[in-house]
Amino acid sequence: MDTEKKIKKVVIAGGGTAGWMTAAALSKLIGKHLDIRLVESDAIGTVGVGEATIPTLHIFHQLLGLNEQEVMAATNATFKLGIKFENWRDVGKDYFHSFGTLGKDCWAAQFHHFWRKGLDRGIDFDIGDYCKEHLAAREGRFAVLPNQDRNHAYHLDATLYARFLRKFAEKNGVTRTEGKIAEVRLNHSDGFIEALQLESGELIEGELFIDCTGFRGLLIEQSLHTGYHDWTHWLPCDRAIAVQTEAVDRPVPYTRSIARESGWQWRIPLQSRVGNGLVYCSKYMDEEQARTQLLENVEGQLLSDPRVIPFRTGTRRKHWNKNCVAIGLSSGFIEPLESTSIHLIQRSVVRLMQLFPSRGICPADVDEFNAQTLNELEYIRDFIVLHYHVTERTDSKFWRYCRTMPIPDSLAHRLQMFRESGTLFNYEADLFGIASWIQVMLGQGLMPERHHPIVDLMGETELENFLASIRQQVRRQVENMPSHLDFIDHYCKANLD
Numbered sequence: 001m002d003t004e005k006k007i008k009k010v011v012i013a014g015g016g017t018a019g020w021m022t023a024a025a026l027s028k029l030i031g032k033h034l035d036i037r038l039v040e041s042d043a044i045g046t047v048g049v050g051e052a053t054i055p056t057l058h059i060f061h062q063l064l065g066l067n068e069q070e071v072m073a074a075t076n077a078t079f080k081l082g083i084k085f086e087n088w089r090d091v092g093k094d095y096f097h098s099f100g101t102l103g104k105d106c107w108a109a110q111f112h113h114f115w116r117k118g119l120d121r122g123i124d125f126d127i128g129d130y131c132k133e134h135l136a137a138r139e140g141r142f143a144v145l146p147n148q149d150r151n152h153a154y155h156l157d158a159t160l161y162a163r164f165l166r167k168f169a170e171k172n173g174v175t176r177t178e179g180k181i182a183e184v185r186l187n188h189s190d191g192f193i194e195a196l197q198l199e200s201g202e203l204i205e206g207e208l209f210i211d212c213t214g215f216r217g218l219l220i221e222q223s224l225h226t227g228y229h230d231w232t233h234w235l236p237c238d239r240a241i242a243v244q245t246e247a248v249d250r251p252v253p254y255t256r257s258i259a260r261e262s263g264w265q266w267r268i269p270l271q272s273r274v275g276n277g278l279v280y281c282s283k284y285m286d287e288e289q290a291r292t293q294l295l296e297n298v299e300g301q302l303l304s305d306p307r308v309i310p311f312r313t314g315t316r317r318k319h320w321n322k323n324c325v326a327i328g329l330s331s332g333f334i335e336p337l338e339s340t341s342i343h344l345i346q347r348s349v350v351r352l353m354q355l356f357p358s359r360g361i362c363p364a365d366v367d368e369f370n371a372q373t374l375n376e377l378e379y380i381r382d383f384i385v386l387h388y389h390v391t392e393r394t395d396s397k398f399w400r401y402c403r404t405m406p407i408p409d410s411l412a413h414r415l416q417m418f419r420e421s422g423t424l425f426n427y428e429a430d431l432f433g434i435a436s437w438i439q440v441m442l443g444q445g446l447m448p449e450r451h452h453p454i455v456d457l458m459g460e461t462e463l464e465n466f467l468a469s470i471r472q473q474v475r476r477q478v479e480n481m482p483s484h485l486d487f488i489d490h491y492c493k494a495n496l497d
Contacts, residue, residue, distance in 0.1 A: 005360045008035055011206035013181060013196060013219055015040035017158050018328025018345045019212035020165035021060070025349045027172035028064050030356060036173065039196060039204055041180045051155055051268045051275045052080060052255045052339035055099055056431075058150040060346045064168070068144075072492035074164045075156040076270045078251045079484060081137035083338070085443060087259040090392040095443030096254070097338075100133035100151040102435045103470050109452035112438050113422055116451040118467050121460060127442060130470050131435070132477050137254045141481035144491065153339070155255065155268045155275075160496075177204060181213075184223040192323045193219060208323055208357065211330040220316060220326040227317035228332070234385045234407060235313040236398075237263050237335055241290050242277040242307050246300035253484040257337065258297070261285070262398040265297060266336070271494040273303055279335055284398040311335070319373045320366045325352055334377065337384050343431065347376065372429070379430040382411040383437070390415065390444040415446065422448030 010026060012019050015038060023038050061071065071077070082098035089095065103111030115127050128134030133151050136142060142152070170176065179198035187194050195205040211219035220226050232238060251269035258265040263280030278294040285293075291306055315332030319325065326332075327348045334340060351372060355365045389407050393399035417423040418441055424434045458466065481487075 005207065007207045007357050007360065008033070009206040010034055010036045010208045010210065011196060011204055012036070012038040012210040012212055014038075014044075014212035014214060014328075014330070015162060015166070015176075016212065016214065016328070017162050017165075017342060018214075018330075019210075020162045020169060021342075021345050022210055022212060022327055022349050022352075023169035023174045024064060024165040024172070025060070025353065027169050027174045030353055031173060035175075036169075037175045037177055037204060037206070038169070039177045039179060039181060039198070042178065043180065051158055051270065052083075052266075052336070053153040053156065053342050054339050054431075055150055055153045056343050056346065057153060060350075063350075066168070069492045071161075071164060072154065072156070072488075073495040075154075075160040076272055076494045076496060077154045077156040077492065078269055078271055078488060079142050079253045080153040080155050080255060080339075081133045081142065081151075081253045083255045083257050084137075085257050085259070085387070085440075087393075088257070088264075088387060088391060089443060089445045091395060093392075093445075095439070096128055096134055096137065097436060097439045097443065098128060098131055098134035098137055098254075099153065100131050100149075100435065102127060102438060103130040103467075106454065108454045109422075110424065110434055110438070112442075112448075113451040113455050114458070114463065114466065116422060116448055117455045118463060120451075121463070123464060123467055125467070125471060127439065130467070130474060132474050134439075135474055135478045136481055137252070139478060140250070140252055140484050141478055142253045142484040142487050143481040144487075152253075155251075155270055157270060158342075177202070181218060184219055186223065190322070191224070193223065208325070208361075210352075211324055211326040212328050214329040215311060215333070217316070217326065217330040219324045220319075220321060220330055224321050224324055226321045226326075228312075229314045229317060230312065231314040231334075231381060232312060234381065234405065235335060235388070236281045236283065236401065236405075237279045238310065238312060239282050239287070239290065240277050240279045240309045240311065240335075241287075241294050242275070242309060243294065243298065243305070244303040245274045245276055245298050246303060247272055247274050248300040250483075250485045251488070255339065259393070260293060261396040263290075264337070265294065267298075271488065272496070274298075274300060279337075281398055284396070315374065315377050318366075318370050319348065320352075320369045323361055325369075327352075331373075332377070334380055334384055337387060338380070338432070340380050340431065344377075344380075348373065375429045376431065378408070378410065379427065379432070382408055382414070383430075383432050383440070385411055386415070386437075386440055387444065390441065390446050392445050415441070418448060419446060420449055422451055 086094045182199045183197040185195045256267040262284040268275035388402040
């Protein structure tokens with residue numbers, strides 16, 4: 001491939017959330033001189049169960065100039081302040097991982113060191129009592145206030161979200177072509193993709209191809225044979241069963257993650273329905289058992305037939321290979337325990353735009369894209385493994401395996417530091433901040449053996465007053481919020497006509 005050849009034609013293979021997020025961003029932000037075409041078939045379904053997000057989606061919407069209320073009304077969305085983890089530490093032991101910050105840090109030590117000493121002095125309050133989002137979620141309250149930090153995310157209908165972004169992208173010049181891809185044509189001399197041939201015979205030529213074909217990886221793997229880093233020895237679940245049900249209760253502002261004998265169940269409340277699913281390991285549970293367990297633990301009438309989704313946790317050896325960039329499920333899969341799928345689409349799209357090969361594909365840029373992507377994924381992987389490995393559960397073969405399995409050295413180091421001294425550091429590429437790591441490690445039962453010595457410079461009365469003032473401030477803020485549902489009805493009631 002001639003690196004001096006300008007990229008003018010971009011072809012996106014596949015629609016769904018990944019395809020239309022990519023199309024929307026490219027067309028709006030850098031598409032003025034690009035011919036962008038998206039190829040998808042109505043006959044090929046999308047996975048479309050990833051209905052929970054994290055707060056970074058605000059950045060994407062701000063880049064595109066999207067209005068939060070319009071997006072939420074169009075996608076049947078509710079607000080999300082975190083995830084309630086039930087039975088993860090042990091059966092009957094629950095905790096909450098919220099967005100936002102915990103208390104007030106000092107220059108040498110984070111807030112949890114002050115909280116830890118408080119426990120030793122009998123000031124026994126959940127660490128979530130020092131976080132506005134944590135308390136609001138538990139009490140079912142929510143509000144978007146002027147100039148506040150955007151420490152909330154959404155539960156949304158992924159199919160409606162893709163439809164919303166499709167309209168946006170087409171207004172910005174993206175051409176959609178309906179059809180199934182029959183063949184991926186490669187250049188004989190350098191192996192780069194030249195064109196996609198559809199079953200109709202139409203040939204879609206391009207210079208840069210984006211693979212959004214889902215788990216199939218039609219371009220990145222089936223055609224370019226890129227290879228895969230398999231992470232199933234750390235993340236053994238390999239199946240999901242998903243089903244939608246009618247809403248029977250007021251929607252809560254958080255996702256529920258309920259640990260089961262061989263995996264976990266999600267419950268995601270939208271305005272008019274609930275997304276449900278069971279992620280499980282087929283080594284310890286067969287499909288019929290999984291289906292029965294899921295259907296016995298949902299509420300409301302079924303709105304869809306249960307769908308089985310096989311997957312393999314891991315990631316492509318390269319996310320950008322030759323003139324093909326894999327985005328979404330085609331690039332790999334980390335199970336949806338912390339709602340990272342849509343975030344990873346967003347990060348890949350933004351990174352591609354930052355390194356966009358407008359004057360031709362440069363190997364150094366490709367290498368940088370791949371290195372950054374893998375680095376980011378490994379941090380997320382470690383955070384997910386933490387939930388499984390640091391547990392007190394011994395009630396099934398699955399949990400006994402997770403407790404004793406070898407873990408990545410990077411995670412083992414982080415756990416040892418926190419256990420011995422409560423030490424945590426922010427790493428630039430780590431999606432999850434210190435507050436997230438603290439909440440999950442504490443929630444799973446890992447308590448630091450000591451606090452930072454700087455805390456001892458604060459007298460006991462001063463410490464007690466310091467902690468009490470934060471709790472009181474958090475309580476006052478939350479008491480001024482309306483209920484989650486009342487705020488939705490006023491702010492972004494679904495418009496599904």
